[in-house]
Amino acid sequence: MLTQPSSKYRAFPAIALRDRTWPDAQITQAPIWLSTDLRDGNQALIEPMDLARKLRMFDMLVKIGFKEIEVGFPASSQIEFDFVRQLIEEKRIPADVTIQVMTPARPELITRTVEALQGAPRAIVHIYNAVAPVWRKVVFGMSVPEVMTLVKEQVTHLKTLTDAQPGTEWVLQYSPETFSLAELDVSLQACETAIAAWGAGRDIILNLPTTVENATPNVFADQIEWMVRKFAGRPEVVVSVHPHNDRGTGTASAELALMAGAHRVEGCLFGNGERTGNLDIVNVALNMYVQGVSPQLDFSDIDAIRAEVEYCNQLPVPARHPYAGDLVYTSFSGSHQDAIKKAFAARQDADIWEIPYLPIDPKDLGRSYEAVIRVNSQSGKGGISYLLEEAYGLAMPRRLQIEFSQVVQRAMDTAGTEFTAKDLWQIFEREYQLCANHALAQYRVESGDSDEVRISGKLQWACQAVSIAGQGNGPIDAFVQAVSSAIGIPVRLLDYSEHAVAASDARGDKGANATAAAYIELRVGDSQSLYGVGMDSNSTQAAFRAVMSAVARSGAVASVQTAAPQAAAETAAA
Numbered sequence: 023m024l025t026q027p028s029s030k031y032r033a034f035p036a037i038a039l040r041d042r043t044w045p046d047a048q049i050t051q052a053p054i055w056l057s058t059d060l061r062d063g064n065q066a067l068i069e070p071m072d073l074a075r076k077l078r079m080f081d082m083l084v085k086i087g088f089k090e091i092e093v094g095f096p097a098s099s100q101i102e103f104d105f106v107r108q109l110i111e112e113k114r115i116p117a118d119v120t121i122q123v124m125t126p127a128r129p130e131l132i133t134r135t136v137e138a139l140q141g142a143p144r145a146i147v148h149i150y151n152a153v154a155p156v157w158r159k160v161v162f163g164m165s166v167p168e169v170m171t172l173v174k175e176q177v178t179h180l181k182t183l184t185d186a187q188p189g190t191e192w193v194l195q196y197s198p199e200t201f202s203l204a205e206l207d208v209s210l211q212a213c214e215t216a217i218a219a220w221g222a223g224r225d226i227i228l229n230l231p232t233t234v235e236n237a238t239p240n241v242f243a244d245q246i247e248w249m250v251r252k253f254a255g256r257p258e259v260v261v262s263v264h265p266h267n268d269r270g271t272g273t274a275s276a277e278l279a280l281m282a283g284a285h286r287v288e289g290c291l292f293g294n295g296e297r298t299g300n301l302d303i304v305n306v307a308l309n310m311y312v313q314g315v316s317p318q319l320d321f322s323d324i325d326a327i328r329a330e331v332e333y334c335n336q337l338p339v340p341a342r343h344p345y346a347g348d349l350v351y352t353s354f355s356g357s358h359q360d361a362i363k364k365a366f367a368a369r370q371d372a373d374i375w376e377i378p379y380l381p382i383d384p385k386d387l388g389r390s391y392e393a394v395i396r397v398n399s400q401s402g403k404g405g406i407s408y409l410l411e412e413a414y415g416l417a418m419p420r421r422l423q424i425e426f427s428q429v430v431q432r433a434m435d436t437a438g439t440e441f442t443a444k445d446l447w448q449i450f451e452r453e454y455q456l457c458a459n460h461a462l463a464q465y466r467v468e469s470g471d472s473d474e475v476r477i478s479g480k481l482q483w484a485c486q487a488v489s490i491a492g493q494g495n496g497p498i499d500a501f502v503q504a505v506s507s508a509i510g511i512p513v514r515l516l517d518y519s520e521h522a523v524a525a526s527d528a529r530g531d532k533g534a535n536a537t538a539a540a541y542i543e544l545r546v547g548d549s550q551s552l553y554g555v556g557m558d559s560n561s562t563q564a565a566f567r568a569v570m571s572a573v574a575r576s577g578a579v580a581s582v583q584t585a586a587p588q589a590a591a592e593t594a595a596a
């Protein structure tokens with residue numbers, strides 16, 4: 023790497039446009055979109071699309087809502103020519119869609135291009151020639167006047183050919199290729215030359231590319247505003263932009279160009295195209311969508327579109343690709359998950375979308391919320407409890423969430439992999455002994471005249487029958503007291519909550535018939551407080567199970583085996 027890149031590279035100069043207005047502009051409506059997937063995208067593929075793939079791509083572009091589609095470069099090869107013919111002859115082009123084809127400014131290629139379009143109701147012929155200094159000097163060996171002569175002659179040639187086919191409504195698109203690298207007055211002169219040769223007042227698209235990105239997007243915006251001003255008040259002139267992405271700023275270039283007054287944007291789905299790609303139309307369109315502006319393109323089944331594009335291009339769309347990648351709606355990190363979970367809980371259906379870390383509702387693109395939160399070693403209680411709530415209907419109290427996330431963290435440290443909702447459920451079941459052999463064999467709850475409740479019965483606990491008896495100010499309190507005297511250790515009830523669980527949510531073995539989940543926080547002896555969880559079709563029994571779960575987790579269940587018979591006998595005698 024050079025320590026002094028200035029000895030090899032130089033910055034593109036700023037544009038002298040002091041009264042620029044684009045920084046204050048906003049994008050408030052969709053531009054005319056042109057998909058060039060079948061041309062600029064196709065010409066950049068390792069294996070260009072065959073006819074079948076081209077047709078699938080074309081049909082999908084129509085379905086998405088593109089009204090202008092560049093379908094190829096008919097003079098380049100037989101397959102490109104045949105594809106255009108097939109679209110026209112088989113009447114596959116909907117009435118509200120216009121096809122566009124591209125040709126260099128070379129007479130024999132223009133002639134062949136027009137031949138390909140015979141019988142099309144409406145067509146855009148796209149002629150290009152590079153205008154920037156290096157191309158003039160190295161590629162064409164032409165002076166600026168010679169470049170203008172080329173434009174004049176070739177557009178005139180096109181006009182002659184198209185005038186001879188009046189059954190087609192012809193539109194010229196002229197691209198001063200390498201526009202962003204060229205002197206503005208040279209580009210303007212080339213555009214004016216094309217307009218004059220085509221015929222003043224006739225429809226024309228001036229397509230201004232960053233053929234190779236060469237500056238920050240604000241420079242491109244200045245270049246576009248400069249050009250747009252020159253064509254103000256000429257409704258027959260559509261100013262189009264065609265950004266590439268060499269500096270990774272194709273999207274920004276298109277957006278700033280729209281703010282600078284461009285009417286039309288060319289690009290490819292997911293940014294396929296030469297080198298680092300063309301402008302990603304999905305990206306710009308959905309950026310617009312999340313600003314509340316309809317892009318007039320339908321990406322409501324983004325995964326199907328992505329799969330089709332991957333099939334046609336035989337190139338993958340990366341997992342981090344804006345809006346479409348596999349991982350772009352997934353949060354692994356704890357603080358993101360916590361914020362998302364809270365925002366989902368607070369959200370009402372008609373609310374403006376304000377979910378942290380999720381700029382768009384995945385459902386608007388046909389994605390589900392399932393992948394929004396995924397748990398690995400970077401996750402915290404928010405993500406863990408979100409997954410258990412979504413998949414298993416558990417609404418854990420906050421301190422239980424904290425307690426259980428430490429259990430998960432320990433398991434994660436050992437496993438080092440992602441945990442699914444099912445993995446978490448299995449850890450939860452094991453930790454809170456939901457499948458353990460704790461059961462209330464038989465019991466009786468009596469309430470007398472006072473507020474006191476008495477409970478007596480038999481538990482199946484730690485593989486043995488244990489008699490219990492106790493009293494308290496409610497069934498749960500009475501049960502806690504009964505268990506406390508059974509194990510001979512003071513047990514204090516700190517917190518209790520429960521909720522109904524939808525049958526379909528409770529997927530664990532024990533949960534299959536559960537309609538209630540209970541969470542009980544206890545202090546057993548001098549130990550730290552801890553939670554127990556119980557699930558049962560009966561809510562009181564769910565709470566009793568939760569008490570047994572907490573006591574068993576405290577380790578005090580071992581004392582049941584020695585202390586219980588005696589303690590129970592004493593309680594019973596009293």
Ligand SMILES: CC(=O)SCCNC(=O)CCNC(=O)[C@H](O)C(C)(C)COP(=O)(O)OP(=O)(O)OC[C@H]1O[C@@H](n2cnc3c(N)ncnc32)[C@H](O)[C@@H]1OP(=O)(O)O
Nearest residue numbers: 062065095097098099126127128150151152161162199233
């Ligand atoms: C920015 C862009 O994306 S431009 C993309 C263009 N797309 C493609 O090139 C894909 C399809 N292209 C092809 O199939 C072929 O290149 C063809 C059929 C167009 C031409 O093939 P060939 O005649 O073999 O020529 P080749 O591709 O080498 O083109 C170079 C010649 O065209 C000239 N040329 C290049 N661009 C243009 C242009 N826009 N207008 C006029 N002449 C041009 C060059 O100066 C060179 O001329 P020279 O031979 O006198 O030096």
Ligand SMILES: CC(C)C(=O)C(=O)O
Nearest residue numbers: 150197199231233264
């Ligand atoms: C608009 C045309 C000429 C193009 O593909 C480009 O400049 O990248």
